[in-house]
Amino acid sequence: ETGVTQSPTHLIKTRGQQVTLRCSSQSGHNTVSWYQQALGQGPQFIFQYYREEENGRGNFPPRFSGLQFPNYSSELNVNALELDDSALYLCASSVGLSYEQYFGPGTRLTVT
Amino acid sequence: QKEVEQNSGPLSVPEGAIASLNCTYSDRGSQSFFWYRQYSGKSPELIMSIYSNGDKEDGRFTAQLNKASQYVSLLIRDSQPSDSATYLCAAYHEGGGNKLTFGTGTQLKVEL
Numbered sequence: 001e002t003g004v005t006q007s008p009t010h011l012i013k014t015r016g017q018q019v020t021l022r023c024s025s026q027s028g029h030n031t032v033s034w035y036q037q038a039l040g041q042g043p044q045f046i047f048q049y050y051r052e053e054e055n056g057r058g059n060f061p062p063r064f065s066g067l068q069f070p071n072y073s074s075e076l077n078v079n080a081l082e083l084d085d086s087a088l089y090l091c092a093s094s095v096g097l098s099y100e101q102y103f104g105p106g107t108r109l110t111v112t
Numbered sequence: 113q114k115e116v117e118q119n120s121g122p123l124s125v126p127e128g129a130i131a132s133l134n135c136t137y138s139d140r141g142s143q144s145f146f147w148y149r150q151y152s153g154k155s156p157e158l159i160m161s162i163y164s165n166g167d168k169e170d171g172r173f174t175a176q177l178n179k180a181s182q183y184v185s186l187l188i189r190d191s192q193p194s195d196s197a198t199y200l201c202a203a204y205h206e207g208g209g210n211k212l213t214f215g216t217g218t219q220l221k222v223e224l
Binding site for chain 1: 144146148154161163200202204212214216
């Protein structure tokens with residue numbers, strides 16, 4: 001059974017640029033949720049995708065957007081990067097809308 | 113008021129002792145609760161889930177839930193140095209993306 005994978009592992013971007021992060025869900029999982037974790041904080045919910053549709057969104061501006069593909073993999077796009085976007089971005093997958101979510105290794109984004 | 117609250121610690125216990133980690137939540141509509149373990153620089157790993165009042169045991173871990181008091185705890189018996197990590201408490205909210213709301217985590221240190 002393959003776990004959740006994310007790419008890239010690390011990324012350095014300049015303020016104002018755009019970034020795309022990728023996630024492949026665990027085998028058998030069709031729901032993907034994205035979280036942002038700042039240093040010393042718990043993960044904060046960005047949004048969730050189920051059956052290729054956004055199924056809910058946290059308190060993040062529209063410059064955070066996403067996609068889910070037919071194979072259940074997902075992308076997180078962030079436009080007009082700000083310094084405060086520097087964080088660990090986590091993808092979690094689950095079976096349908098079940099409660100238990102399993103995280104990938106994360107992408108560390110640094111905005112300079 | 114934060115929705116999920118944890119003492120940030122650090123909580124220090126000697127090897128072999130019982131570590132007790134606590135969490136309170138404000139949303140009475142929260143249905144399910146989870147404990148994640150996060151090693152420094154790594155992503156959260158699901159270690160326990162609990163859905164109904166009472167205790168749930170899995171190996172050295174016991175999760176306790178009291179919905180009337182809005183209180184969740186995690187007990188780790190026979191603590192080992194490898195248990196040293198940050199423990200994140202999360203509450204599940206149905207609707208709005210079925211998101212997990214996390215506390216800021218409690219740092220546990222198991223000393224030799």
